[in-house]
Amino acid sequence: MSSEMPKAYEPAEVEPRWYQYWMDHGVFRASTEGGDQRPTYVVSMPPPNVTGSLHMGHALFGTIQDVLVRHKRMQGYNALWQPGMDHAGIATQTVVERQLKRENLTRHDLGREAFIERVWKWKEESGGRILKQMQVLGCSADWDRLRFTMDPDLNRAVTEAFVRLYEEGLIYRDTRLVNWDVESRTVLSDLEVEQEEGVSGELYEFAYAVIDPEGDGAKELVVATTRPETMLGDTAVAVHPEDPRYQHLHGKKLRHPFVDREVPIVLDDILVDMEFGTGAVKVTPAHDFNDFATGKRHSLEEINIMNLDGTLNEQAGEFAGMERFAARKAVKKRLAELGLERGSRQHSMTLPRSQRSGTIVEPIISTQWFVKMEPLAKPALAAVRDGRTEIRPEEWVKTYNHWLENIQDWCISRQLWWGHQIPAWFCAKCDHVNVAREAPAACSKCQHTELRQDPDVLDTWFSSGLWPFSTLGWPEQTEALQRFYPSSDMETGYDILFFWVARMMMMGLHFMGDVPFRRVLLHGMVVDETGAKMSKVKGNTIDPLDLIHGADFKSVVAKASPGAPEAEALKKFQKAYPSTAKMGQGFEPYGGDALRMTLCSYSPQAKRIALSPKRFEGYRNFCNKVYNAVRYSLTHIESAQVTGEPPKATLLINRWILSRLGKTVEQSTRGIEDFRLDEGTQALYHFLWDELCDWYLEASKPVFSSGSDAEKTETRNTLAYVIEATLRALHPYMPFITEELWQRVPRPDDSPESIALCSYPTASVGPADEAAERDLETLQGAISAARTIRTEYQVHPGAKVPLALKSSDAAVRDLLSTQHVLIETLVKTDGPPQVQAPDAPRLAGSVVSVVGAVDVVVGLKGLVEASKESERIERGLKKLDKDVVSLQKRLENPKFLQNAPQEVVAEVREQLASLEAQRARLEDAKQLVAELEG
């Protein structure tokens, strides 16, 4: 069979085949059958945006969650990985509007209904693409249960939640200052506004003329602003009540230069910092959050000067109709003409930008729907505090707490068309707001029948917040809801801790009376090799599919910097990923497994996961190693008997590998359960490569070629058993290659049809055998030492050398004699090594190395120059001296003896004794060499 297998693993040929197989066999399906007594394990997939195509962030969460889910499934859980998609209101609408723009259309040209239809059509065409792409990664979600946030039943859940919150007084309508995105023409929640720090701006000063100044008093009051155009909405200027400069202006009014308005001077010690600027602050209640509050304190008029598209309205007098930034220039120009300009200076400031459109957000006064957050936040805080939900890594708890403790009410209405329309109807006659599950026939207040539904839709995150139960059928009490709520783990990026995780906590506790998930697992952001965020602007994005299928840099770069000249794009890309300089023409087809292993190998503690493309190569090589290890094994194990029980092992190497297997599997399980996939992957990588391949397979060769029949049988069965179990242990991380190989390998008769349905090995898969591990360590030490001597003296790798091994310990000598075949093979000696007591005469022309209890003596038959050996011995002595001195120092310290734990002291004593013995033996060797030279 192995002869049919190519020499190198070809993921492209293997991976799609098995995914189809899993789908055909319903491997990923969770069970809702009444008789199913298995415990459940549930993960809700963070629903990707319908607009999106797969990026590294998806690949990361897809991989991590799949590892968790596959592991639990193998452990015998009824595992549900609930997949879905998010309609992503503002993001999707923006994308479709951009498409329309290319056709010289706006959504208003189409009208609401036609526009929404268009979005649906587009969603149907390309919406599922991202999920198909996740399948390339091997994601084992229960695709039959796929949900979309705008599905009719999820829509119903949204309506239900809204109505209930409204009836409970937790949703209300209010007119206040909100964040307005003039580009998308919608209000935004605080979270959707990003603060761009350190922007270099201008602090502009101008004067208001004082009306009826006192004889010798000031004729004007100078204010400073970064947004001069807002002065058109000024309804006061504030000074500090104790500011000595302005005492004489208390109670005075100012003349607005452009509009017919008198602007009062008010006293306010909250808004005004005497030290800053001129100590006089213009107050624009309708366009600034501080000023809004100030306006409330002084009952000032709120004058809105802006249209929803960012142009100025009729309140702006001569500036009406101008775009906001044009108006800024114009206002400055006119102020200068009027002789009111009083200078300007550079000023570092923070600009609020829309997360979606990137435009600068304008505070405007508007009537919107809000959720009262404090009553919802309290239970969410308590649930984490008392451990009903655990957040990992733990450092995020503080962030979570801080946000919830200072939470502001959540503005949930959006002036968009794509989304869940708000279930509220305004009465045309009495303006009463009717909130209801269905369109009401008449106004509940006046019985008028002409009602108009609120055209606004809900913030996308409102429906996302219901995800862990809306996907299971809520508000119906479905079987699935009973069984799969709450979820076990919520795994996602920390960037949506507030947007999503915290809101699910609040909604889940409120509507379901229980936390939505037992654990929150947060991973970091995927960034480029230099640590920079991935973006088209920086040209540093990597399409995960290019890593799986392979792509030359030309096309990688074209995708990373769309439309940019190739040379420039390549330069950007290479700057972002220095390691690609040594990677030839592009990414080779590393395969889904290699990508997954690589992503798993990053510690989740890291806030930024800096992709280093070279690393993919490393894990591709690992896949190949796994493949070849099995390919080799197959030549020996086809007739092996594999049962669920570990084979009886008597040979040292078999006992050893079983012991190592058990411990490795334990580490892998712990890694997955502790959300330390990096530790799990590392343990398995090390086991397979450094232990199974480098030692066990090599050690098995002489057994198969010249062992007794009994030895061969035992080794064959052990090898087969270890291979089969190792594949199972690797399966959650590398599903494709393990399935491919597992299907070829001898396995227990009652095995299921897929490795994905096998049990995950436990520590008892290999009985721990400390004696075997210790003995093998001794052998490894001796063999490595002999190899080192060979290399150092430049003995040709093919040449065989005489070898003597000396030890004062009879048990060790016994071990060395018994394992002579192993030693002979791995060191390449000319016949069995001579095992001797320390006082045996030394091999002629030989070199000595001391490792632990063994003196390794390699005969070099005149290849050696004695001087070279003295050099080597001197080096060895020097190192030993250093170590001995440091240990002695510790043992001479009375405080150490007194305070350190007994076992530490004993250990140090032991080490010292061993080092001193080694030293003595090296001294002897030195003596000998000196004699030879003399």
Next chain:
RNA sequence: GGGCGCAUAACUCAGCGGUAGAGUGCAACCUUCACACGGUUGAAGUCACAGGUUCAAAUCCUGUUGCGCCCACCA
């Protein structure tokens, strides 16, 4: 203005009280019958800096410097 995090081998990162680790890269040798996507061996680190606690500190504490992130309505 608050809060959090990071500084360990050329690079990317683990380790977080008991004598410095991995992968990649680098050097030498080897086409040995699973694998050159390989094997053997090796070189390479005052664990950012300065204090402190401790018998013992990369690891705990304090401060400094340099990065990064989050929150906050400073004209």
